[in-house]
Amino acid sequence: MREIAREDDFLQIGILFTIILIYYLGVNTIRDTAWHPLIQFLFVGINYTGTIFFTYIFAQIHRTGASLRPYFFLFSYAMIPTIIWFYMNSLLYVALPPPRNITLTGKVFSLVFITLSVSLLTWKILLWYLAVRYATRLKFYDILLIGVLFFAFLLPYALLLYNLSLFRIPFI
Amino acid sequence: MNNAATHNPKNWRSRMDDILSLEPNDLMFQPLTTAYKLVTRRLKVWPFLYIIPLSFAAAALLYATFGSSVVKLTSLLQYGF
Numbered sequence: 001m002r003e004i005a006r007e008d009d010f011l012q013i014g015i016l017f018t019i020i021l022i023y024y025l026g027v028n029t030i031r032d033t034a035w036h037p038l039i040q041f042l043f044v045g046i047n048y049t050g051t052i053f054f055t056y057i058f059a060q061i062h063r064t065g066a067s068l069r070p071y072f073f074l075f076s077y078a079m080i081p082t083i084i085w086f087y088m089n090s091l092l093y094v095a096l097p098p099p100r101n102i103t104l105t106g107k108v109f110s111l112v113f114i115t116l117s118v119s120l121l122t123w124k125i126l127l128w129y130l131a132v133r134y135a136t137r138l139k140f141y142d143i144l145l146i147g148v149l150f151f152a153f154l155l156p157y158a159l160l161l162y163n164l165s166l167f168r169i170p171f172i
Numbered sequence: 173m174n175n176a177a178t179h180n181p182k183n184w185r186s187r188m189d190d191i192l193s194l195e196p197n198d199l200m201f202q203p204l205t206t207a208y209k210l211v212t213r214r215l216k217v218w219p220f221l222y223i224i225p226l227s228f229a230a231a232a233l234l235y236a237t238f239g240s241s242v243v244k245l246t247s248l249l250q251y252g253f
Contacts, residue, residue, distance in 0.1 A: 002190060027253065089253040098250040102240045110246040111231050117249060118227035119220070126219065133194070140197045140208065169252040 001130040004077050005070040013076045019083060020044055020171070027090050034165035043161070047172045051075055054153065058146050059136035074131035081124040082171060085117065 024037035024044075033040065052071045092113070100106040132143050154170070161167045199205040214222055235242045 002193070086253050089250060093250060093253065099247040100243045100250070102243050106243050106246075107235070107240070110243045111228075111235060113246050113249065114231040114234060114242065115224070115228045118230050119223050122223045122227060123219070126215065137194055139195065140199055169249075 001074060001077070001127070001134050004073050005134040007073045008069065010072075013072060016076050016079065016083070017045075020079075023083070023086060023090070027086075030090055030094060040166060040171075043166055044171045047170060048075060048079070051150070051172060054150060055132055055136060055146060058142075058149075059138065062136070062138060062142065064137045071131075071135045074135050078124065078127040078131045079172070081120040081127065085120045086171065088116070 021037075021041050024041045027033070028037045052068075052075050055075075056068060056071055096109065100110055128147075129143060132138065132146055136143075136146075138146070154172070158167070158170045161170055197205070197208060199208055231242075234245075238245075
């Protein structure tokens with residue numbers, strides 16, 4: 001992440017967002033969605049820029065992390081576990097469609113799936129922590145505070161998106 | 173760092189710039205700071221070596237606590253994309 005903070009090749013961010021766009025265009029063929037995939041993709045962009053500006057404003061209050069450029073790179077790379085989880089989930093939806101049964105194979109699959117999901121979530125939290133650390137240059141407790149405040153904003157926002165049938169789990 | 177890297181002043185300077193670019197974390201309570209550095213030292217090198225077994229342990233603990241409801245949770249997550 002230290003090297004990523006020094007990047008200036010915006011094509012990398014373009015590639016990551018292209019992968020996300022391909023996902024939303026593809027998932028529309030697997031499952032009916034209430035909204036057009038481009039609108040869902042637009043909200044991914046809103047989530048991304050919202051996360052960046054939330055963190056940037058906090059850093060400005062502490063007078064650290066002056067340049068905005070590292071934020072774009074760090075938070076785009078921090079979306080990689082999210083991208084993997086959504087792709088994995090949509091492939092499993094086709095290969096092993098839910099609901100799962102309370103049989104031995106169902107329980108084994110559940111253990112494996114939850115292990116993978118928790119691993120990706122842990123990786124996501126680590127990348128998010130490193131993104132905030134290298135972008136804002138703040139220390140542990142300040143980053144913890146950002147995390148708590150961010151989660152406090154994220155929860156009602158996620159509920160709103162769920163009620164609007166945009167996302168069941170927000171793509172951040 | 174190998175010998176070539178340590179004997180090259182440019183690499184050494186760049187490495188020192190990397191190390192000194194951020195103020196080290198201080199959790200204001202020495203045992204906590206020591207624990208933090210111990211955990212992060214492991215996670216910097218090969219994080220999945222620790223993340224995957226810990227995640228499996230968490231999943232097993234969930235199963236031990238909630239039993240077959242874990243299967244319903246999996247179905248819920250599978251619809252979550």
